[in-house]
Amino acid sequence: MSYTSNSSKERQVSSDAFLVSKTDTKGKITYCNMPFADIVGAKSSELIGKPHNIVRHPDMPRIIFKFLWEYIKNKQEIFAYVKNKSFDGSYYWVFANVTASIDEKGNIIGYYSVRRKPNPKALEIIIPLYQRLLDAEKSGGIDASAKLLAQILQEKNTSYDELMNNLQRL
Template sequence: MQQNFQERQVNSDAFLVSKTDTKGRIIYCNIPFAQIVGAKGNELIGKPHNIVRHPDMPRIVFKILWEYVKNKKEVFAYVKNKSFDGSFYWVFANVTASLDQNGEIIGYYSVRRKPNPKALDVIIPLYKQLLEAEKNGGMDASSKLLDSILQEKNKSYDELMNNLQRL
């Protein structure tokens, strides 16, 4: 996948949906998701979901995401993804665990939509800070920085993510 600095926009009425197995391999995706990624047919099925992970994303965001969903908690996050042509797009993602009738996790379900542009004015510089901390001091440094920012704002991670979408 080549690097392309062109941004794609998620349509405001679109929902990008994907389901994965417990290992993070895509088992379902809807047409809007496949289209923004630039996939044809079933090119995404069976692939690891991180095939669309953009290198500008701080790992701490995915650590939080996985901690939530593995504990059967719903999580919201702003995510920068990349398309097959190397372009990128931002989404406001809602991720939940899919459970069987016994309450056991059988996979994960994600619905993404267009993020509030005002939220990205906060998220983009925040993620740059987190990524820089991660490059210099690893995941611990990024985690500590995020914790201090949340403390300073007197908000939980959930509150920050959801309040930004409502700006």
């Protein structure tokens, strides 16, 4: 399960694929489907029980995950563009929908994520946006990237949710 250096190779999510995973409340993988395991380059058994951030790519701004966790811990669904890494060091982009899994009493028992192929036109906007957020994080931490993202959303007169969904429809 070691990563090899292949960071410049991009894997493409098939346009008809749904990459599905479930985690417990701490983010450990409890289920993943074959398309998810395949793009990661692992067997399901190599993923079950591991923290989901095992596929986190260093190019992802932390502020996006902060948003994600705030949403799902409050039982709100979230859509996000996410760059992940595969076990061979390559990477892939997804448009993710993440929700809390709720039991019959309304308690969060885990999280459920379904990912699709992102709109390539959206990535033309997301990639430089994420780079700006990363640069802000490197110089001023997550607070700096949160401030920058809020400023960008205000300039565009939109919310995070509207931006993510509108970009997928480009």
